[in-house]
Amino acid sequence: MDRVNYLASKRAAVIFTKSTCCMCHSIKALFYELGASPAIHELDAEASGREMEWALRGLGCNPSVPAVFIGGKFFGSAKDVISSHVDGSLKQRLIDARAIWF
Template sequence: MQVAKKTGNRMASNIGIGSEASTTTMKLDNSCEIVRQLASTNAVVLFSMSGCCMCTVAKRLLFGLGVGPTIIELDHHVDGPDIQTVLFHLVANGQQPVPAVFIGGKFLGGIETLMACHINGTLVPLLKEAGALWL
């Protein structure tokens, strides 16, 4: 039995971990749970990178509609790279994983899907259904 080792700001325990692959799987499972928890407890969640111009477009669109999304800047989050890996698995055809938008606990998609929903008129009803808009 090994005692927990301090790694950076977090504590990591090697008890019951047989290989590096197991550690990676555990980190991805934890990151998947972080994404699931954030999406299910907030009306709108936007996973972003602080220097990403398309993330800025998504933020401005949502703020312009009167939505106050929960924004997770992955480059400032301790689990950012692992969360980005989870998001990469959610997007289709190798598209960019950020910005990633969740509305009402469901994965909407990236900037293309967000803009398409805005243009075709389905975004506002989705936001109202999720409780992010009241008007």
């Protein structure tokens, strides 16, 4: 959990993903479309990826990826990101965290 929290605090927007996950790809594309440049951590390419995956599950991510952190805090999974995008709050959250500027 320490490694996840450390990585999540390094950038305004952080996404933990797996390279084979289609939802991960969609969430990354959405962030890029909104103008954010999130830090991407591919768990299947990280030496401690399995441990980080279990830590993310401990936060309530099921499935464990994509797991999104905004402003150093756990924001949620794909479902949470898409819901907040639809209701218009995702963009403001990214602005507040200084992940995008408008």
